[in-house]
Amino acid sequence: MKKGLWYWAFIAPALFALVAVVVAPLLLGVYYSFTNWNGIEVKEFVGFDNYLKLFDDEEFIQSLKFTVLFAVVSIFLINFFGLGLAMLVTAKLKTNKLLRTIFFMPNLIGGLILGFIWQFIFTKAFDGIGQAFGIESLQGWLSTTTTGFWGMVILMSWQMSGYIMVIYIAYLEGISPELIEAADMDGANGWQKFHSIIFPLVAPAFTVSMFLTLSNTFKLYDQNLSLTGGGPYNSTQMVAMNIFNTAYKQLDMSYAQAKAVIFFLIVAVISLLQVYWNKKREVEM
Amino acid sequence: MKKAYLLPLEIFGIILALIWLSPFYLMLVNSFKTKKEIFSDTLKPPADFTWANYVQAFKELDFAQTFFNSLIITVGSVVVIIIFSALAAYALSRVKSKVSTVIFFLFVAAMLIPFQSVMIPLVTIFGQLEMLNRGGLIFMYLGFGASLSIFLYHGALTSIPKSLDEAATIDGANRWQVFWHVIFPMLKPITVTVAILNTIWIWNDYLLPSLVINADGMQTIPLKMFFFFGEYTKQWHLALAGLTIAIVPVIIAYFFAQKQIIKGVSDGAVK
Numbered sequence: 187m188k189k190g191l192w193y194w195a196f197i198a199p200a201l202f203a204l205v206a207v208v209v210a211p212l213l214l215g216v217y218y219s220f221t222n223w224n225g226i227e228v229k230e231f232v233g234f235d236n237y238l239k240l241f242d243d244e245e246f247i248q249s250l251k252f253t254v255l256f257a258v259v260s261i262f263l264i265n266f267f268g269l270g271l272a273m274l275v276t277a278k279l280k281t282n283k284l285l286r287t288i289f290f291m292p293n294l295i296g297g298l299i300l301g302f303i304w305q306f307i308f309t310k311a312f313d314g315i316g317q318a319f320g321i322e323s324l325q326g327w328l329s330t331t332t333t334g335f336w337g338m339v340i341l342m343s344w345q346m347s348g349y350i351m352v353i354y355i356a357y358l359e360g361i362s363p364e365l366i367e368a369a370d371m372d373g374a375n376g377w378q379k380f381h382s383i384i385f386p387l388v389a390p391a392f393t394v395s396m397f398l399t400l401s402n403t404f405k406l407y408d409q410n411l412s413l414t415g416g417g418p419y420n421s422t423q424m425v426a427m428n429i430f431n432t433a434y435k436q437l438d439m440s441y442a443q444a445k446a447v448i449f450f451l452i453v454a455v456i457s458l459l460q461v462y463w464n465k466k467r468e469v470e471m
Numbered sequence: 472m473k474k475a476y477l478l479p480l481e482i483f484g485i486i487l488a489l490i491w492l493s494p495f496y497l498m499l500v501n502s503f504k505t506k507k508e509i510f511s512d513t514l515k516p517p518a519d520f521t522w523a524n525y526v527q528a529f530k531e532l533d534f535a536q537t538f539f540n541s542l543i544i545t546v547g548s549v550v551v552i553i554i555f556s557a558l559a560a561y562a563l564s565r566v567k568s569k570v571s572t573v574i575f576f577l578f579v580a581a582m583l584i585p586f587q588s589v590m591i592p593l594v595t596i597f598g599q600l601e602m603l604n605r606g607g608l609i610f611m612y613l614g615f616g617a618s619l620s621i622f623l624y625h626g627a628l629t630s631i632p633k634s635l636d637e638a639a640t641i642d643g644a645n646r647w648q649v650f651w652h653v654i655f656p657m658l659k660p661i662t663v664t665v666a667i668l669n670t671i672w673i674w675n676d677y678l679l680p681s682l683v684i685n686a687d688g689m690q691t692i693p694l695k696m697f698f699f700f701g702e703y704t705k706q707w708h709l710a711l712a713g714l715t716i717a718i719v720p721v722i723i724a725y726f727f728a729q730k731q732i733i734k735g736v737s738d739g740a741v742k
Contacts, residue, residue, distance in 0.1 A: 192646040196562035199555040200617040201574060207614025208581050211589035211596060218592060225595060271487075279481050281488075287729050288488045294721050294732070296675030298693045302700055302714055303498050306707060311497050314513040344491070349736065356737045394740050405585045408677045412697070429587045430678075443591050450588035457583050 212450070219444040225437070236444035245420055246445060249428040256338060256424065257403040263343045264399045265392070268350030273384075275351070276358045286355070289348035297345070301412025304341045308333070308413075334414040334422035341409055346402060350395045357391040358384070393464035400460060404453060425449055495718075502711035509707050524712035531702075532695050532713055538720065541691040544605065544680070545673045548612035552669050553662055556617050560624030561650055565636065575625065578618045586615070586678065594682045608683045612673055620665045623739060627661040628654075660738075667728075667735030674721070692717050 219236055221228045240246055271289050275282045292300060308327035316324030327333045361384065369379050407426040410416065416423035416431075423431070429449060433442035501509050502524055503517040528534075559578075563571045597607050631654060639649045655662075677693040685694055696717055703709045725732060 190646075193562045193566055196558040196646075196650075197574065200559040200578075200613065200621065203555070203610055203614035204578060204581060204617055206596075207593060207611050208584060208589055209577075211592035212584060214592040214596070215589060225591075274480065274484055274487070277477070277480055279477065279484055281481060281484055285484050285488050286733065287725075288491050290733055290736075291491075291722075291725065293736075294671060294675075294725050295718055296677060296693050298675075298677045299696060299714055299717055302696070302710065303494050306501070306711060307494050307497060310501075310509065310707060311513045318514075344494070348491075352733055352737045353740045356741045391741075398740065401585075405587070407587070408693075411677075412700070426585075426587045430590075433591050439591060446588045446591060449585060453585050453588075454583045 215443050216447055218440050219447050221440055223440040223443070225439040232440075236441050237448070239441060240444065240448065245423070246425075246428055248421065249423045249425050252335070252422060253404060253406075253424045256335065256406075257400065259339055260342045260346075260403045261396065261399045263339065264346045264350055264403075265395055267343055267347035268395060269354050269388070271347055271351040272354030272358055276355060286351070289351055291348065292345040293349045297406075297408030298412045300341060300345055301409040304337065304344075305413055308337050328414055329418060331418065331421040334418070338406075338409060338413055338422065341413060342403060342406070345409075346399060350399065353395050353398075354388060354391050357388040361387050389464075389468050393461065393468065396460055396464060397457065401453070401457065404456070498711050498714055501707065502715045504708055506706060506708045524708045525716065528699075528709050528713040528716055531709070532699055532716060534716055536688065537690060537692055537695045540689055541674060544608060544612075544684075544691055545670055547605070547609045548616070548673050549666055549669045551609055551613050552616045552620050553665055555613060556620035556665065557624050557655060557658060557662070558650065559617070560621045560628055561654060563621070564625050564628040565633065575621070578621050582618045582622075590678075590682070597683070603683050605684060605689065608680060611679060611683065612669075615679075616669050616672070619739070620669065623661055623665055624658065627658055631657055663731060664735040664738045667732055668739045671732075671736075 218228070220231060220233060222230055222232050222235075271285075275285050275289070279285070305328065312324045312327050316322065328337050365383055366379060369383055374382070405426055406424055407430070410422070410424045410427050414422040416427050425445070426449075429442050429445045432438050432445060436442075497513065500516050501513060503520050503522075504524075505519060505521060508518060563575050593611070594603070597603055597611070600607075602610070635653060636649050639653050644652065675693060677697065680691050681694055681697070684690070690698070696713065699713050700710055703713070
């Protein structure tokens with residue numbers, strides 16, 4: 187099986203696309219971030235100026251804090267609900283197929299559209315319910331930072347729990363019924379079964395689910411744009427939106443690119459650490 | 472004893488499902504109301520049922536054209552991704568060498584790169600090459616989509632024995648023929664997974680096409696929806712009818728292919 191012309195011919199199209207679309211822009215982007223590039227030409231090399239500016243950029247720091255907090259809360263809730271739903275629909279219910287279909291459904295629809303639907307729910311339907319029952323806390327949603335934050339958490343949990351559910355189901359269905367029966371015979375209660383059998387066996391699912399929820403929440407843009415638009419006063423703006431606005435609204439290209447490089451480093455480091463920790467934990471279990 | 476807890480659990484599941492569907496319910500009932508009626512009550516079914524919102528939204532969204540635009544981009548990109556990812560994965564899995572390992576690693580590592588990190592230079596380069604058009608967009612989807620697809624094909628290919636290729640080669644087939652006549656048909660289950668994952672992603676993608684083909688007559692459903700929503704932001708009766716129109720084709724497709732879709736998502740994540 188000698189490597190021949192066919193080898194390179196088969197690989198070339200995909201590899202060329204990867205280099206042109208991802209690798210080259212990434213490297214070029216790193217270069218631009220050290221210059222005063224304005225989107226058209228590079229006038230001079232400015233060293234770390236763009237990066238140093240980041241420390242005084244309150245809006246960027248706020249968006250970073252908001253993103254981290256949002257990601258942590260969402261990852262926890264999505265995995266909690268995802269595992270819960272998976273356990274519910276793998277119990278022997280008559281409706282389990284239908285329930286799976288319903289819980290998964292939001293994932294087929296684009297984040298932009300889901301955000302618009304929930305904007306209606308939070309601003310109009312919540313308001314209506316709040317007025318009808320005199321619940322003040324349901325009124326004025328998305329007009330404050332806190333309600334904007336929880337609005338996004340609710341939207342993402344509603345959307346992604348069904349996705350993560352599907353992953354947990356795959357692992358839960360892999361647990362042999364004999365194992366559970368044996369535990370039943372030994373007199374194990376529900377918690378003991380969950381803690382000693384189910385939990386360790388779905389551990390690999392955590393690795394996958396954490397990776398997916400992390401990358402989806404941390405890089406979120408569409409839902410952020412359509413639900414809150416970053417408002418009020420950019421206080422619910424996430425990093426992805428901050429980068430976009432710096433580049434295409436303030437037209438500060440090289441500075442936006444420095445943010446983009448930092449964003450890449452954060453995402454890469456967190457993802458690698460997360461996979462490493464989870465793999466280690468799986469082995470230890 | 473085992474059955475005793477099933478009924479309450481069943482009821483709990485149904486209540487939860489209704490809560491899950493409630494946003495769609497609210498969208499649907501209010502899309503048939505007049506502007507005034509939404510203002511007075513959002514929760515009740517419409518008293519004056521009207522199709523007028525739909526007629527106007529359909530026209531403003533130029534929905535037939537917009538749907539067609541989404542279809543071209545999605546089908547074009549998914550076909551291109553399937554062909555070139557399968558070919559690359561085949562070569563990388565059959566020739567075991569340092570070069571193959573490095574290239575495979577490069578594809579996998581690229582999955583860690585967030586879109587926003589390459590977005591600005593990417594759009595600039597393609598703008599200078601005058602490639603901010605449909606062809607350019609499909610090429611970009613190949614670049615972003617190849618990683619996961621190659622990863623999935625690569626995994627599936629390791630379970631297809633090499634002896635199969637060798638037998639076909641002895642019979643006089645060349646690599647191209649071996650791949651398309653022997654190997655690719657055997658990859659059908661993973662091709663379905665690759666197709667489903669990429670379709671969901673590309674059909675719904677907003678940011679990339681907004682930077683590449685955001686011109687009249689080319690806009691896909693999410694792009695047109697964003698524009699439409701901006702125009703009618705205080706007119707929920709029209710906005711909700713527009714959102715419903717955008718969702719209906721997806722729900723119909725889901726109704727017919729739900730088993731494959733859920734299986735595809737599950738296989739794509741677990742493997």
